[in-house]
Structures are given as C-alpha cells and as structure tokens.
Amino acid sequence: MIGLVDCNNFYVSCERVFNPKLERRPVGVLSNNDGCIIARSNEIKSLGVEMGTPAFQLPPDIRRQCVLLSSNYTLYGDMSRRVTNTLADFTPDVEIYSIDESFLGFDGFARDKLEEHCQRMRHVVRRNTGIPVSAGLSTSRTLAKVANKLAKKSAAYEGVCMLEPDAANTRHILERTPVEDLWGVARRTGARLADMGIHSAWELRQADPRCMRRQFSVVMERTVWELRGVDCIETDDIARPKQNIMTSRSFGRLTGYKTDLREAIRVHASRGAEKLRRQGSVARAIMVFLQTNRHRLDLAQYNPSLVVQLPRPTDDSRIIVNAAQRALDEMYLPGYAFMKVGVMMMDLADKATLQLDLLDTPQSDADRERNERLMAIMDKINREYGRDTVSVGKAKRDSAWKLRCQHRTPRYTTRWDELPIVTMR
Structure with a gap:
C-alpha cells in the first residue's frame, strides 16, 4: 500500500503552532514582500478570499476580520523537516513530494491494521510538531491522492481514508471525481478528455490505455493504470502547473x-x-x-x-x-x-x-x-x-537578498535570538 500524507493548511498551521490565538481566526499568508495571499485558513476561505488576492484589494470589512502574515519560509521549511522526520518513525519509505506532502510506502504492513497505524501516526505528528495531517491510502499514488482529498474534506474519515481499487465505494467516488481533479491532469487536458466523452475519473479508468497514450502521452496511459490500482507513476513524471x-x-x-x-x-x-x-x-x-x-x-x-x-x-x-x-x-x-x-x-x-508587486526587489x-x-x-x-550546451556557472557566495517582510513572525525553530519566550503568571 502507498500513503499520501498532506499537512492541512500547512503555512497557517505552522503559524498557529506558536500562536494559538490564531486558531479559528481567518488567517492569510502573504507572498514575497507582503504582496498577495498565497495560503489561507479555512476561516478566510469561508469569507470568500481567493488564492492570489492582492492584500491591498481586500475590502475593509474583510480586512478587519483577517490576520495577514508575511511568508516565513525558514520556519515552514524547518517544520516540514520535523514532520517528515516523524513520519519516518512509522515507515522507512518516505518520499518527499512537496513542502507539505510526502508519499509513504507500507510494503509488508498488515493491511487490516494500516488505518489504525496511520491514525496513530497522525496523533504523533500532531503531538510532536503541532501540525494536523491527513492520510490517503491505496495501491497507487493517484488513488492515494484521491483518498487523501477525501480524508481532508470529509469528517467521516477522521483524517485517514483507504481506497481499495476494486471496491464498490471506490467506483462511486471515482464516478463523482472530475478528471481535472486528478493528479497530473491539467485543465486543458481535461477539456480534451471531455471532448472525447470522458468527464469523470471512473470514465478515464475505463478508457483504453494504449489509446490514451496515442492521444496524450505515456503519463496519461499510466494514469489509467493508476486508477485501476497499478502503481506505475513516479513523482518526477508529474508536472504540477501553478503548484510546484x-x-x-x-x-x-x-x-x-x-x-x-x-x-x-x-x-x-x-x-x-x-x-x-x-x-x-x-x-x-x-x-x-x-x-x-x-x-x-x-x-x-x-x-x-x-x-x-x-x-x-x-x-x-x-x-x-x-x-x-x-x-x-x-x-x-x-x-x-x-x-x-x-x-x-x-x-x-x-x-x-x-x-507585479511594487514592494518586490x-x-x-x-x-x-x-x-x-x-x-x-x-x-x-x-x-x-543539446542539453547543457549553455549552463549557469558557479553561484556567487556574496549575494545578499534583503526582502521586506513587515508581518513575518519569528523563525522560532532555527534562530537562537528568535526562540519563543514563556512567561509565568
């Protein structure tokens, strides 16, 4: 089995670890030099604030309700490392996919005990790092991604969802999943699939893999097999536009x-x-x-x-x-x-x-x-x-980049002079 563990609202969750007053408040994290909103809590999403909204364009009544923070990549990177290290205590096979996502291999684990194992893993990650995570399980990475989304969105799964590739509920879920929501399927590709009468993940699963390869690419062929539960896509095979x-x-x-x-x-x-x-x-x-x-x-x-x-x-x-x-x-x-x-x-x-942000370098x-x-x-x-006919030479050591981050929180975990201070009352 393969698991995908995703940190919930990761940037915001990192900030909340060290400032519990941010819990249940609308929180947004800003891009370089405090330009646009690049991460949102569930509360700020419910106010209708879209990803990428420039901070200065927020209506005054919305702005008064929100807490906007500068990006603190040093903190986020270190917290990501701590989460990954904790995941490694539950399986030796941890593959970093992004700053807030990792694929886990569970070969040799008892399948009937795996959901319980992942619930314990979620508890320990939250206890050790303060970061809430969700886990999706299946026999392929693509189905694990679908399961992870269910684990995150539906409270009924309590943060862990397992999809058996040939189970009836898996078919029901794939029939309700638009192809554009699948890992590695871009909007343009979804439009082309729609022209072929393929609208749902289940319809794509039923397609002829060889035909998909001829019409699109070898990655689309592998996606069909992945939806059938066959693990055949590596993380490097998938380019994720607009994400990472x-x-x-x-x-x-x-x-x-x-x-x-x-x-x-x-x-x-x-x-x-x-x-x-x-x-x-x-x-x-x-x-x-x-x-x-x-x-x-x-x-x-x-x-x-x-x-x-x-x-x-x-x-x-x-x-x-x-x-x-x-x-x-x-x-x-x-x-x-x-x-x-x-x-x-x-x-x-x-x-x-x-x-363009006027505050950028x-x-x-x-x-x-x-x-x-x-x-x-x-x-x-x-x-x-040919590749590398022209390439970038050795980087300069004396480069100094100073960015404006007026609302950046302390880098609590990596700077001695920014350690959190506890006061006794």
Missing part, C-alpha cells in the same frame, strides 16, 4: 563530496528553471533537499531540507541556481554519503497574469527584458545543440 516543480535523481554511486553535491544541485536547479519557463510560470521560493540511503543501516543518516525565499517571483536560472547553492552551503555536513539531491520550485504563479523594465531574452536564447541553444 520537483527535479531530482538518485546518484550512480554514493558521495559525500561537496563538489559533487554542488554540481548536482546546480543541474537540478537549472532544470527546474527550464521547466518553469516551459510552462510559463515563476517561483517565489525553492526547497533543496539531500538524502542518504535509508536502506544502508551501516551508514550514518542525514536527510536535511531547506526552503529559500527568492527576491521576487522569477524563472531566471541564475537567481534560482544561486539560491539553491546557498541552501547547500547552509545544510552540508561532512561525514555523510548521499545518494540523492533534489530542488523544488515552490509557490508558482502564472507569469503572464502575475500582478526592484528590477527595471530594461533589466527584465534583457534577462528574459538571455533565458530565451539559452533555452533555444540547449534545444538545438
């Missing part, structure tokens, strides 16, 4: 040399930036992670991750590579043999419709146009003459 982009690969051999890690991270960060440009997106932050081999019990284990906020929403390879390598500098410790690194583009926005129109031409030329050369 993960680029990672395992090494051919274990290495602890920082130069090897730096080279791999440079390549992955560059690939991620290329994918951003290809789908017309920009990223507000990136997450970098390192992994040792969890199956080598004879080796010391160290699996750090770090989120770095970018100076402005960008698809510029140079800025992204520089940020990723600064993250490596901060995380790296000698004495460990690593088998995998990855770079994730986070908090994506549509570049064509992005509303300044960039003139001339600089912006010059940078876009440079990236376009680099992509064109690499397409015509």
